[in-house]
Amino acid sequence: MSKDLRYLILADGLFGPEESKTANACIRYAPERVAAVLDASKAGKTAQQVIGFGGGIPIVGTLDEGIARGANALVIGIAPPGGQLPEAWIALLARAIENKLEIWSGLHTFISDVPQLAELSKKHNVTIHDLRRPPAKLPVSNGRVRSVDATIVLTVGTDCNIGKMTTQLQILGGLRSRGIRTNFAATGQTGILVEGRGIGVDAVVADFIGGAAETLVLECAKDADLVLVEGQGSIIHPSYSGVTYGLLHGSLPHAQIMCAQPSRKAINRCDWVKIPPLVDFIRLSENAAAPLRPAPVIAISLNTFDLDEDTALQTIETVKRETGLPTTDTVRFDPEPIVDAIATFHHNRPR
Amino acid sequence: MSKDLRYLILADGLFGPEESKTANACIRYAPERVAAVLDASKAGKTAQQVIGFGGGIPIVGTLDEGIARGANALVIGIAPPGGQLPEAWIALLARAIENKLEIWSGLHTFISDVPQLAELSKKHNVTIHDLRRPPAKLPVSNGRVRSVDATIVLTVGTDCNIGKMTTQLQILGGLRSRGIRTNFAATGQTGILVEGRGIGVDAVVADFIGGAAETLVLECAKDADLVLVEGQGSIIHPSYSGVTYGLLHGSLPHAQIMCAQPSRKAINRCDWVKIPPLVDFIRLSENAAAPLRPAPVIAISLNTFDLDEDTALQTIETVKRETGLPTTDTVRFDPEPIVDAIATFHHNRPR
Numbered sequence: 001m002s003k004d005l006r007y008l009i010l011a012d013g014l015f016g017p018e019e020s021k022t023a024n025a026c027i028r029y030a031p032e033r034v035a036a037v038l039d040a041s042k043a044g045k046t047a048q049q050v051i052g053f054g055g056g057i058p059i060v061g062t063l064d065e066g067i068a069r070g071a072n073a074l075v076i077g078i079a080p081p082g083g084q085l086p087e088a089w090i091a092l093l094a095r096a097i098e099n100k101l102e103i104w105s106g107l108h109t110f111i112s113d114v115p116q117l118a119e120l121s122k123k124h125n126v127t128i129h130d131l132r133r134p135p136a137k138l139p140v141s142n143g144r145v146r147s148v149d150a151t152i153v154l155t156v157g158t159d160c161n162i163g164k165m166t167t168q169l170q171i172l173g174g175l176r177s178r179g180i181r182t183n184f185a186a187t188g189q190t191g192i193l194v195e196g197r198g199i200g201v202d203a204v205v206a207d208f209i210g211g212a213a214e215t216l217v218l219e220c221a222k223d224a225d226l227v228l229v230e231g232q233g234s235i236i237h238p239s240y241s242g243v244t245y246g247l248l249h250g251s252l253p254h255a256q257i258m259c260a261q262p263s264r265k266a267i268n269r270c271d272w273v274k275i276p277p278l279v280d281f282i283r284l285s286e287n288a289a290a291p292l293r294p295a296p297v298i299a300i301s302l303n304t305f306d307l308d309e310d311t312a313l314q315t316i317e318t319v320k321r322e323t324g325l326p327t328t329d330t331v332r333f334d335p336e337p338i339v340d341a342i343a344t345f346h347h348n349r350p351r
Numbered sequence: 352m353s354k355d356l357r358y359l360i361l362a363d364g365l366f367g368p369e370e371s372k373t374a375n376a377c378i379r380y381a382p383e384r385v386a387a388v389l390d391a392s393k394a395g396k397t398a399q400q401v402i403g404f405g406g407g408i409p410i411v412g413t414l415d416e417g418i419a420r421g422a423n424a425l426v427i428g429i430a431p432p433g434g435q436l437p438e439a440w441i442a443l444l445a446r447a448i449e450n451k452l453e454i455w456s457g458l459h460t461f462i463s464d465v466p467q468l469a470e471l472s473k474k475h476n477v478t479i480h481d482l483r484r485p486p487a488k489l490p491v492s493n494g495r496v497r498s499v500d501a502t503i504v505l506t507v508g509t510d511c512n513i514g515k516m517t518t519q520l521q522i523l524g525g526l527r528s529r530g531i532r533t534n535f536a537a538t539g540q541t542g543i544l545v546e547g548r549g550i551g552v553d554a555v556v557a558d559f560i561g562g563a564a565e566t567l568v569l570e571c572a573k574d575a576d577l578v579l580v581e582g583q584g585s586i587i588h589p590s591y592s593g594v595t596y597g598l599l600h601g602s603l604p605h606a607q608i609m610c611a612q613p614s615r616k617a618i619n620r621c622d623w624v625k626i627p628p629l630v631d632f633i634r635l636s637e638n639a640a641a642p643l644r645p646a647p648v649i650a651i652s653l654n655t656f657d658l659d660e661d662t663a664l665q666t667i668e669t670v671k672r673e674t675g676l677p678t679t680d681t682v683r684f685d686p687e688p689i690v691d692a693i694a695t696f697h698h699n700r701p702r
Contacts, residue, residue, distance in 0.1 A: 140590040142621050202558045209557045209593040236642040239491040241600045242560040245586075246593025270493050273643055287638065291587040292624055 005196050006035040008063070008071035008101065010092070014078045015039040015059065017051045022106060022190050023077030027054040029169040029194045035071040036060045063095055073102040075193060076111075085109050093117055097126045106131040106189030106200075131189040134204040134212065141210030141250040146293070150221040151346045154253035154295070155231040156285050158275045159267050160240065163259045163330075164231040165191045167301040167338070170330035174339035175226060180346060183224035185216045187247060191230045201232060202243050209246025217251050226346055229253060235288050236281075238270050248288060253295045255345050256285055257338060258325075261303040262315045279322055299341035300327040356547050357386040359414070359422035359452065361443070365429045366390040366410065368402045373457060373541050374428030378405040380520040380545045386422035387411045414446055424453040426544060427462075436460050444468055448477045457482040457540030457551075482540040485555040485563065492561030492601040497644070501572040502697045505604035505646070506582040507636050509626045510618050511591065514610045514681075515582040516542045518652040518689070521681035525690035526577060531697060534575035536567045538598060542581045552583060553594050560597025568602050577697055580604060586639050587632075589621050599639060604646045606696050607636055608689060609676075612654040613666045630673055650692035651678040 007030075009023045015037055017024070027034050027047050036058045037047060043061030047054025060066050063074075074096040080086055085107070093103060093111060097120045105111045105128070112118050112128040121128050145152065155164040168184055169191075175182040184191070186198030197219075199212045213229070220227045229251045233240030260278055267273040276284065282297045289295035300319055304312035312329060320327040326337040358381075360374045366388055368375070378385050378398050387409045388398060394412030398405025411417050417425075425447040431437055436458070444454060444462060448471045456462045456479070463469050463479040472479050496503065506515040519535055520542075526533040535542070537549030548570075550563045564580070571578045580602045584591030611629055618624040627635065633648045640646035651670055655663035663680060671678040677688040 143589050143623055146623070202556075204557050205553075206555050206557050206560045206594045206597065207553045207591065210590055235596075236600075238494050238600050238603075238643055239561055240558065242593040242595075242597025243557045244593075245596040246557065249587075249589050249592045252589075272494055272497070276642060284638065284642070287635065291627060291635070292589055 004072075005033050005102075006070050006072045007033055007075045007104070008035055008066035008069070008073070009037045009075045009077040010089075011037050011039045011077045012089075013039060013041045015042055015050055020078050022193060023075075024051055025190045026075065026077065026193050027051070027057060031055065031057060033196070036066045036069040037077070038063065038066055063092060063099070067099055067101070071101060073104055076105040076107060079107065083108070085114065090114060090117065094120055097121050097124055100124060100126055102126060103128040104131065104193060105129065106193065108132060131192050132200050132203045134208070135199060135215075138204060138208040138211040138215060140207060141214040143252065143292070144214050145217045145221070145252050148218065148221040150224050151226045151255070151349060152217060152221075152229060152251060152253045153226065153255050153257060153342055154229040154248065154251055155257045155259055155301070156244070156248070157231060157234055157259035158236075158278075158281055159234050159261070159264060160232075160237060161268065162261050162264070163301055163303040167257060167259055167330050168228040168230060169194065170335045171339045171342065172228065174335055175342060178339070178343055180226050180343060181224045182226040182228060183220040185220040185227050185229045185251070187213070187216065187230045187232055198230075201247055202240070206242065209243055210250030213247045213250030226342070231259075234267070235285060236273060236275070237267055238273055245288065249292050252293045253289070254293070254349060255298045255342070256289065256295050257299050257301055257342070258282055258285065258297045259301045259303065262319070263306050278319060282323060297325065298345050299338045300325050301338060302327060302329045304329045304332060355423075356384050356453075357421050357423045358384055358426045358455070359386055359417035359420070359424070360388045360426045360428040361440075362388050362390045362428045363440075364390060364392045366393055366401055371429050373544060374426075375402055376541045377426065377428065377544050378402070378408060382406065382408060384547070387417045387420040388428070389414065389417055414443060414450070418450055418452070422452060424455055427456040427458060430458065434459070436465065441465060441468065445471055448472050448475055451475060451477055453477055454479040455482065455544060456480065457544065459483060482543050483551050483554045485559070486550060486566070489555060489559040489562040489566060491558060492565040494603060494643070495565050496568045496572070496603050499569065499572040501575050502577045502606070502700060503568060503572075503580060503602060503604045504577065504606050504608060504693055505580040505599065505602055506608045506610055506652070507595070507599070508582060508585055508610035509587075509629075509632055510585050510612070510615060511583075511588060512619065513612050513615070514652055514654040518608060518610055518681050519579040519581060520545065521686045522690045522693065523579065525686055526693060529690070529694055531577050531694060532575045533577040533579060534571040536571040536578050536580045536602070538564070538567065538581040538583055552598055553591070557593065560594055561601030564598045564601030577693070582610075585618070586636060587624060587626070588618055589624055596639065600643050603644045604640070605644070605700060606649045606693070607640065607646050608650050608652055608693070609633055609636065609648045610652045610654065612657075613670070614657050629670060633674060648676065649696050650689045651676050652689060653678060653680045655680045655683055
């Protein structure tokens with residue numbers, strides 16, 4: 001559905017290595033889909049010059065220049081300062097719609113709820129994708145994915161924001177290059193933008209979390225041998241464990257990839273919840289899945305960005321020895337150990 | 352907030368032992384709040400005569416008779432045939448609002464979304480309680496309940512519809528009669544109607560399940576020594592485990608009461624999920640809570656309605672022996688073993 005999307009990414013004065021995470025993820029993982037970045041304050045430069053990757057992707061100062069570069073969709077790649085949709089953005093979005101650009105937004109404020117923009121999108125027959133708006137009709141999950149032949153692999157983690165999406169995007173190419181038809185089932189806004197489809201599971205009504213996961217896996221499995229499901233939260237997260245479990249029991253993975261950050265000892269912003277030792281946490285995760293469908297943890301993805309290189313390598317060796325599992329940092333080092341683990345599991349699992 | 356509510360329960364032709372579950376639960380657990388039942392087909396009879404309990408609660412044939420009996424709230428106690436709100440109900444609701452009766456509804460169709468009724472409720476300053484509509488502002492949960500002095504007890508279960516609400520309503524009186532100020536934190540529509548307040552956790556957006564539970568417990572703990580939190584679903588339920596976990600990790604109970612039906616070997620309507628032996632399931636439930644706050648299972652509530660009395664009593668003895676925990680069927684037999692277990696836990700837990 002998304003093959004010919006060409007994004008103009010709105011980053012309005014904030015394009016940078018730290019400030020524009022959504023924009024940066026699109027550029028890192030779907031560069032072929034990025035026509036240009038819109039940030040007048042840096043117009044004329046390239047993505048590479050500003051964020052250190054993205055090659056020659058141009059930064060433009062106006063919508064028209066973006067359209068001239070071939071954009072057919074406007075992506076909101078930053079949160080608006082103050083949370084409210086600025087008047088200037090509404091005017092820009094209106095002009096984008098008039099120029100037949102689809103709108104993709106992960107904001108809490110729904111673009112399609114702005115009457116002026118809703119009307120314009122209708123008039124010009126242009127789709128507004130509010131990624132946080134759940135699909136209108138979702139089923140309640142009930143193990144329908146058990147009928148799927150594809151191998152389902154879920155990334156799980158000790159906490160939020162620890163590398164569950166990044167790990168999968170880093171290994172996607174490796175799996176495909178081995179001839180395994182692999183789809184990425186995006187469950188969060190950034191993942192959805194990168195992939196061009198998905199369901200934001202944290203925005204659905206509680207009864208339908210599993211149903212959202214199930215729907216997504218069934219869709220992704222249609223033309224794939226392997227479905228990588230983007231995990232969310234953590235089974236011990238005091239705010240989001242409901243989403244984590246709904247996703248686990250709706251997607252029913254055959255295997256789990258465990259994501260962890262060695263330096264993180266407690267849940268971020270909930271430091272009263274200590275993260276158990278990794279070996280114990282692996283057992284917890286396997287026990288969480290087992291009553292519905294056993295899903296062994298088959299590899300460990302470590303986020304070592306805050307360790308020096310020697311310490312990072314030593315830590316990887318230690319974790320590998322303690323867990324007996326292939327372990328790497330997929331961003332910093334070679335992602336192949338995890339690609340290998342998944343490919344081996346996929347080829348050998350009993351069917 | 353709910354002390355002087357007097358319900359007229361709409362059961363329109365369907366009042367009966369099986370057909371009107373919501374109505375019946377209100378009559379069983381909050382009879383002091385039920386002014387009358389509205390069902391023209393049985394007008395003149397008493398609740399006792401039709402459903403076998405409820406004493407002299409009258410069945411009336413018209414709204415005016417209900418009002419004459421002191422009703423100040425109209426409760427929709429049955430689902431409308433066909434799911435849609437019949438025209439006759441809309442007319443009845445309009446007249447109720449004009450007569451200053453609050454409206455309480457657990458229907459999927461929101462009463463306050465019917466323009467005519469919304470307008471009338473505004474005009475007459477009458478509240479429409481759509482119990483499935485989540486509160487507008489909910490926080491994300493983050494262990495705020497840890498500041499509460501009250502003992503928090505959650506009912507959990509091997510499956511849905513197994514006695515989690517009923518168990519708590521059966522023991523509420525026993526706990527209060529021991530001088531323990533006990534509040535019931537209702538999380539489902541029937542419980543909310545019985546209690547007169549609560550939050551339907553399955554209807555909130557996924558990110559806020561825990562926040563709904565947290566908000567409710569904080570509210571209920573204000574004037575209580577003990578808060579009984581109504582559990583939902585099951586940690587192994589393929590459709591609803593997300594809600595179950597959100598509720599567990601948002602309410603952070605000190606103890607759990609395990610509800611089970613001995614004859615049920617698999618999840619209802621999901622028979623591919625086998626229910627583990629009770630001793631194992633207790634361990635699973637304790638492990639689910641432990642990383643956030645340890646919550647031992649301190650008693651077992653069995654639903655033995657489908658066993659003959661001898662088998663039921665034998666089963667209770669067997670479960671008591673196997674688990675080492677106080678065990679009873681709170682509806683069929685004496686609920687005191689569970690009241691005892693909770694009171695003892697409450698008085699002795701380390702603070």
